Amino acid sequence: MQLTTATGYARALSPRLVVGMATTSHDVRAVQRLRYRVFVENLGLTALKRADGLDSDEFDEHCDHLVVRDVDSLKIVGTYRLLSPAGARRLGRVYSENEFDLGRLNGLRGRMVEAGRACVHPDYRGGSVLMMLWAGLLDYVRRQHCDYFVGCASISLADGGHNAVAVYDTLRRTHLAPAEYRVTPHLPFPHEKLEAARTAQVPPLLKGYLRSGAWICGEPAWDPDFDSADLFVLLPLANMDARYARHYGVEELAA
Known part of the structure; x- marks a missing residue:
């Protein structure tokens, strides 16, 4: 089986999964149902609860939706919402500007391409879907002729925020962006008022960004709807380690 995007780019990755772009309104609704299942039904984010069982907003119609499917059932089991520069111009902003x-x-x-709303079906967690989404994202950035990927990386506050404090305290020493790329949260997460957990547990998605050469661009924002502390992440593709790029089959991005 091959990894295939809507533009025809293909590489063998998995015998059961295929990644590409949503191409129909039916696909987009399936994406929105998956997001609702993960964010509302599994994570319990009641602020996003809706009668139609869809996680949707005004950004969806201006974004491209990267999807991973199970090739046997054709069910969408992973997704990423991608906002191109053209889409951002139509909207007049990117999603991260909410925070x-x-x-x-x-x-x-x-x-720059903005990515968000990443989620994986609970039955398909374990690395493969996330890896394919990440590879598809990087291919999309390249095909948009962009040099940067940006987005918000969320850290759960289910433990009272102690892990979020530990993660930020660790990353600001090791992965803080140069001053010219710093951003300011509208609603800061009060990290200075909380005790840090003994060990920082970096979420897998954020860990993948950092391994690729991403920076965090300042203090975290507090997102009450998602019950998370969000870090704004910036990845200049020039930062990508060539060895890590080869791992995802996108060597040209590190050139």
């Missing part, structure tokens, strides 16, 4: 002042990044807007 952060991105004024210092104005010069990058024409060269």
Whole structure:
């Protein structure tokens, strides 16, 4: 079986899964149902609860939706919402601006893709789906002729926020962006008022970004709807380690 995007890019990755772009309104509704299942039914985010069982907002119609399918059932089991520079121009903003002042990044807007709403079906967790989404995301960035990927990486506050404090305290020492790329949260997460957990447990998605060369761009924002502390992440593709790029089959991104 091959990894295939809507543009025809293909590589063998998995005998059961295939990644590509949603191409129909039926696909988009399936994406929204999956997001609802994960965010509302599994994670209990009641602020997103809706009678139609869909997680949707005004951004969906302006975004491209990366999906991973089970080839036997054709069920969508993973997704990423991708906002291209053209989509951001139509909207007049990116989603992250709900949480952060991105004024210092104005010069990058024409060269950056924003990714968000990443989720994987509970029955398909374990690495393969996330790896395929990540590879598909990087291919999409390249095909948009962009140099940067941006997005919000969420850290659950289910433990009272102690792990979020530990993660931020660790990453600001090791992965903080240069000053010219710093952003400011509209609603800061009060990390200085909480005790850090003894060991920082970095979420898998954020860990993958950091291993690829991403930076965090300042203090976390508090997202009450998702019960999370969110870090704004910026990945210049020039930062990507060549060995890590080869792992995902996208060597050209590290060139």
